[in-house]
Amino acid sequence: MAETNPARYSFSGYPLCKLSLSFLFLTFLIVAATANDSGFPSSHTGKPHHSKKLTKPVVLLISSDGFRFGYQYKTDTPNIDLLISRGTEAKTGLIPVFPSMTFPNHNSIATGLYPAYHGIIMNKFTDPVTGELFKRNLDPKWWLGEPLWVTATNQGLKAATYFWPGADVHKGSWTCPKGFCKAPYNASVPLEERVDTILSYFDLPQSEVPDFMALYLEETDVQGHEYGPDDPRVTEAVAKIDKMISRVIKGLKKRKVFSDVHVILLGDHGMVTNCDKKVIYIDDLADWIKIPAEWIQDYSPVLVMNPRWGKDVKNPGEKNAEVVAKMNEALRSGKVENGEFLQVYLKEKLPERLHYSDSSRIPPIIGMVGEGLMVRQNRTNVQECFGDHGYDNMFFSMRSIFIGHGPRFRRGKKVPSFENVQIYNVVAEILGLRPAPNNGSSLFTRSLLMPTGETMQVK
Ligand SMILES: *[C@@H]1O[C@H](CO)[C@@H](O)[C@H](O)[C@H]1NC(C)=O
Ligand SMILES: *[C@@H]1O[C@H](CO)[C@@H](O)[C@H](O)[C@H]1NC(C)=O
Ligand SMILES: *[C@@H]1O[C@H](CO)[C@@H](O)[C@H](O)[C@H]1NC(C)=O
Ligand SMILES: *[C@@H]1O[C@H](CO)[C@@H](O)[C@H](O)[C@H]1NC(C)=O
Ligand SMILES: [Zn+2]
Numbered sequence: 115m116a117e118t119n120p121a122r123y124s125f126s127g128y129p130l131c132k133l134s135l136s137f138l139f140l141t142f143l144i145v146a147a148t149a150n151d152s153g154f155p156s157s158h159t160g161k162p163h164h165s166k167k168l169t170k171p172v173v174l175l176i177s178s179d180g181f182r183f184g185y186q187y188k189t190d191t192p193n194i195d196l197l198i199s200r201g202t203e204a205k206t207g208l209i210p211v212f213p214s215m216t217f218p219n220h221n222s223i224a225t226g227l228y229p230a231y232h233g234i235i236m237n238k239f240t241d242p243v244t245g246e247l248f249k250r251n252l253d254p255k256w257w258l259g260e261p262l263w264v265t266a267t268n269q270g271l272k273a274a275t276y277f278w279p280g281a282d283v284h285k286g287s288w289t290c291p292k293g294f295c296k297a298p299y300n301a302s303v304p305l306e307e308r309v310d311t312i313l314s315y316f317d318l319p320q321s322e323v324p325d326f327m328a329l330y331l332e333e334t335d336v337q338g339h340e341y342g343p344d345d346p347r348v349t350e351a352v353a354k355i356d357k358m359i360s361r362v363i364k365g366l367k368k369r370k371v372f373s374d375v376h377v378i379l380l381g382d383h384g385m386v387t388n389c390d391k392k393v394i395y396i397d398d399l400a401d402w403i404k405i406p407a408e409w410i411q412d413y414s415p416v417l418v419m420n421p422r423w424g425k426d427v428k429n430p431g432e433k434n435a436e437v438v439a440k441m442n443e444a445l446r447s448g449k450v451e452n453g454e455f456l457q458v459y460l461k462e463k464l465p466e467r468l469h470y471s472d473s474s475r476i477p478p479i480i481g482m483v484g485e486g487l488m489v490r491q492n493r494t495n496v497q498e499c500f501g502d503h504g505y506d507n508m509f510f511s512m513r514s515i516f517i518g519h520g521p522r523f524r525r526g527k528k529v530p531s532f533e534n535v536q537i538y539n540v541v542a543e544i545l546g547l548r549p550a551p552n553n554g555s556s557l558f559t560r561s562l563l564m565p566t567g568e569t570m571q572v573k
Pocket of ligand 2: 300301302303304
């Protein structure tokens with residue numbers, strides 16, 4: 115990691131720059147959507163009062179990057195609330211995959227695979243076998259899974275993506291067609307423009323309306339990194355996202371398709387405060403073992419190490435095990451500041467629930483960092499507070515939201531938290547697609563979706 119401050123942004127490109135937008139709260143209050151013409155049963159007849167405009171299932175998947183579970187209570191979010199009250203919500207949030215970073219998670223949502231199997235094991239990493247650097251590469255050799263837009267187009271459906279990480283990779287029948295695949299990511303494109311482009315697809319003749327659409331919004335992640343999750347500017351970002359949901363709802367209602375479209379609102383991970391008092395310094399372990407900076411690919415929120423052993427070392431696996439043992443001895447000694455908040459593993463020995471072993475791309479030594487802690491080489495770094503994610507997906511602060519609204523989602527239903535690898539099967543089921551092999555459970559879709567015949571029935 116040659117970057118000056120690798121901890122500052124979990125990924126240096128996506129979200130890229132600080133957006134210094136100020137939002138007009140009033141506008142957001144005025145545009146708050148009304149539920150009156152939602153198309154849901156509202157009269158005595160108990161029947162939907164809309165005429166079905168779309169006769170095929172359509173899924174609009176919206177990701178609000180870094181939308182931590184609980185952000186929806188920070189401020190008035192009448193439009194998100196409307197989706198929740200008339201749809202199905204993961205009651206205590208959506209569980210990200212480990213590492214709880216942007217690229218691995220967006221790709222797990224899209225493929226239903228854990229990162230070890232879809233290949234995007236971090237936002238940025240060096241393949242220990244080939245030495246090649248992955249950093250937003252578009253070469254399909256990096257992207258091992260089958261994302262929803264590929265499954266859809268392979269099976270004759272149409273797809274559209276707007277800035278979804280990885281959607282500009284050409285795979286199978288998916289060629290990232292101009293007009294339906296907005297890429298590369300450009301933070302300067304206003305969120306309104308992205309929403310309006312998606313809405314414009316509904317003005318096409320029905321046969322040309324994409325069956326699957328994926329939209330990416332970064333506002334909550336950008337502010338969360340910059341100021342930490344408890345900052346008023348994050349509250350503003352949440353209001354901004356709610357405003358975009360209002361725009362989606364209004365636009366769909368105007369086109370009389372709101373009740374026909376499956377709108378899924380989710381996020382890739384949460385956010386937690388990082389501060390200078392909660393740091394583990396690698397150089398503090400020097401009395402037990404000297405760890406050169408060259409061994410370390412990433413410090414935090416995940417410590418990623420690939421020791422460089424010379425050719426004379428016959429058994430590097432044994433040497434790695436020694437490194438892990440020495441480091442843990444130091445960390446448990448009580449003599450290393452915050453040592454108790456770092457646990458180092460050979461990747462094969464990581465807890466199974468992380469599913470983070472079965473890939474040659476994962477470097478041999480992984481350190482699990484305590485919630486909100488940071489790892490640095492030494493004490494020379496600047497001191498500051500900000501927000502980060504990437505930690506153990508067990509931490510509640512890493513959770514995001516899941517809300518599904520539309521014909522196959524039950525109204526006002528709450529489901530327990532689930533991992534985002536389940537979403538691929540859910541979308542495939544709604545669209546009638548044959549899912550590619552994945553790590554979701556086919557039974558799960560039944561707990562989340564109504565069978566086709568039951569759609570739109572009251573209660
Ligand atoms: C919604 O409908 C109700 C009754 O039909 C009406 O009283 C109310 O003013 C409407 N709300 C809006 C915002 O249109
Ligand atoms: C990014 O978007 C802005 C605003 O639409 C535009 O002015 C700029 O040219 C775009 N940059 C690139 C590299 O496409
Ligand atoms: C501190 O660590 C950085 C690498 O993270 C290194 O470049 C720098 O030389 C180190 N400073 C000292 C005093 O060891
Ligand atoms: C995840 O799915 C892939 C593809 O089907 C499979 O090879 C792998 O064993 C699965 N892993 C787990 C942990 O279920
Ligand atoms: Zn993210």
